[in-house]
Amino acid sequence: MAQHAHPDEQTEQFEAGLHGNLIRPDDADYDDARAVWNGMIDKQPALIARCRGVGDVISAVDFAREHDLLVAVRGGGHNVAGTAVCDDGLVIDLSEMQGVWVDPDAQTAWVQAGATWADVDHETQAFGLATPGGVVSATGVAGLTLGGGIGHLRCKYGLSCDNLASVDVVTGEGEYLTASDDENPELFWGLRGGGGNFGVVTGFEFGLHPVGPDVATCLVFYPGTRLAECLRRYREYVVSAPEEASTLTSAGVMPDEEIFPADAVDTSKIGIVGCYAGPIKDGERALRPLREIGEPIADFSGTMPYVEFQQLFDEDYPDGMRYYWKSLYLDGLSESAIDRIAYWSDVAPSPLSTVDVWQLGGAIAGVDVEDSAFAGRYAPYLLGVEANWERPEDDDANVEWVRDCLDGMRQFSDGSVYLNFPGFFEEGDDMMRSTFGPAYERLVALKDEYDPTNLFRRNQNIAPSENARSDGGACHD
Secondary structure, X not given: OOOOOOOHHHHHHHHHOOOOEEEOXXXXXXXXXXXXXXXXXXXXXXXXXXXXXXXXXXXXXXXXHHOOOOEEEEOOOOOOOOOOXXXXXXXXXXXXXXXXXXXXXOOEEEEEOOOEHHHHHHHHHHHOEEOOOOXXXXXXXXXXXXXXXXXXXXXXXXXXXXXXXXXXXXXXXXXXXXXXXXXXXXXXXXXXXXXXXXXXXXXXXXEOEEOOOEEEEEEEEEEHHHHHHHHHHHHHHHXXXXXXXXXXXXXXXXXXXXXXXXXXXXXXXXXXXXXXXXXXXXXXXXHHHHHOOOOOOEEOOEEEEHHHHHOOOHHHOOOOOEEEEEEEEEOOOOHHHHHHHXXXXXXXXXXXXXXXXXXXXHHHHHXXXXXXXXXXXXXXXXXXXXXXXXOHHHHHHHHHHHHHHHHHHHHHEOOOOOOOOOOOOOOHHHHHHHHHHHHHHHHHHHHHHHOOOOOOOOOOOOOOOHHHHHHHOOOOO
C-alpha cells in the first residue's frame, strides 16, 4: 500500500471476515469501484471494503483504526466534494446496502445508508407517501441527510434531517449505537445537519407524508435579459407563497437543444422550478404567478408523477462530468444582490453552469436550533453556485469563477454555507466555525466523545479538541 503499509496476512484476515468484497488496486473492478459521480475526483484508495451489513462496517472501522488508515465513507458517491474516496486509505463502501422498508400504517421508512433517493421514492410512492429528499434522484440518502437535505418538499415538510426518527451509527471505536430523541439524544442532534463527523451511519428511520402520486409543478424559462425582473417578481412571490410551494430559480445558458427553440439554445435564461405538496388544483393556482411574469421561452409546468419530477434533472448531472459547487445563505434579495447574480451568471465560463436561488423558510424555520445542528434555519434564501463542465483543461477557469462569485456575494450573507454544496476542503475550520456559530463548540464536544482521534475526517470536518486528541490517541492528520 502506498502510505499505510500493513502485513498482507492481517489484510487477508480482514477480508475473510467480510460478507462483502475487499477490492484492491490490482483487481479488475478497482477503477469502477473508486469512481464517483464528480469526474474531477481521481483518488487511489489502498482498499475498498464493499460492505453488505453492519457487521462488515464494524469490521472495517476496527481495521482502519487498528492500522491507522485514512478512512472515506461512501454512500451514494454523489457528494460534489468527492468525500466518498481517498488516496492510500480505506474506503468503507455502503453502496450495496440499499434496502428500503416502508410501514404505510405508521408512515415511516427504514433506509440503509447506501440507498439513493430514487430507491426511497420507488418504495414510498407505492403507498402515496414521501419524505423530503434532494432534487436529483441519484443522490445518496446518507450524505444529503447528514448535511441537512434541501429538496422539493422543504417548505411544507422541512429538510431531510428534520424528518428523521432515528439513526443507526458505528462510532470511531467500532460501537454500534442508535440515536434518537430517546437514545443518545445529543448525538441525534448533531447528526441532524452536522455532517458525517461522528461515525458511519448505517441506517435511517424517516417519517413519511402523503404526497402524490401526482403533483402540480412549475418549470418555466424566461430570457436572461429579464433576469432582474424575474428575481424581483420571485422575491414578491415568496413573501406570500403557501408553505406547500417550494421553488427555486436557476440562471445560466442551459443549452438544451431538445427543449428550447433553436434561437434560444445558446442564450442566457432564467428558469423557475417548483413543486406543490398538496391538492393539484390548489397547486396550479399557487404556482401560476411564476408562469405569468412575461412571455416565456418555454413552459413545461403541469401535473406529473412525483417520482418523475424527482428525476427531472437527473440527465443534467451525469456521472463523470466535472463539478464544483459552493453556497451561501443570503439575508435577502436586495437590488444589489440581484444585480450581482445577473453579473455572475453572465460571466460563467461554461454554458452548463448556473447561479441558483433557493427559497427557504416555511417548515425549515419551524425547527428550533436546539433540536438540530443544521445551520441556516432562518435564512430566507440559499445561493447555490454550480460550475458544471466537461473538459479537464477548463478546470481552473470554472473553479475560479465559483470562488470569485462567492467572494462577491459574501456581502449579502453572514458567511454560513450549506454543507452539501461545499466546494472542496480549502476553507477548513474557519468555514465550519462561521457556519455553525455558537453550535460549533457543541459539535466539538460530540466529536470528542464519539471520534476523539478524528478517524472520520474525510468530510466537512469538525476536529476534536486538543484534550480529546491527547486522551483518545493521535489525531490522524
